[in-house]
Amino acid sequence: QKEVEQNSGPLSVPEGAIASLNCTYSDRGSQSFFWYRQYSGKSPELIMSIYSNGDKEDGRFTAQLNKASQYVSLLIRDSQPSDSATYLCAVNEFSGGYNKLIFGAGTRLAVHP
């Protein structure tokens, strides 16, 4: 099975700073990449999708993809205490005739006032 690796954290940043979350993946053929946010006791919520090399911005979130390095990252600008959550990186894999998401174990982010 293909792998998705994330630093488990916790990543602690002060309010207003930029939080940088990183993810590497093993399947060089992967084409679709996702970031989910999961608050404690809640379900994963999709916050970003990225399919092409480069940056994709949505509000305070920027996803960055480098397929050559098999690396995807999420930047959160102007971090707020409400951003404190676990962030899951997911990569689409096509195997056995089906599309599946392979998830990393997640990085816990703590934004302190």
Added chain:
Amino acid sequence: NAGVTQTPKFQVLKTGQSMTLQCAQDMNHNSMYWYRQDPGMGLRLIYYSASEGTTDKGEVPNGYNVSRLNKREFSLRLESAAPSQTSVYFCASRRQDTYEQYFGPGTRLTVT
């Protein structure tokens, strides 16, 4: 739109009991998935269904069965619950064009 719904939200079972977790989606998605999430293990795929009438095993299928009742509903059954099945179970459905998956609120299951 409710998105993906799951019932029940919480359940406690004794070892050996059976139960069915229900999942429904109203987004007209073809593909649906069942995951379990355990501390330090991340999300692991139990079973998936690419379309109505088809199901296939994921990473951790032992001890589970599934039914894709129709396009909307995908249920997960534990025939004889074991303490190792204590976990949080999530159902998800997938957009056909973008591969994005959307999750239900989850079921917290404890097996004693």
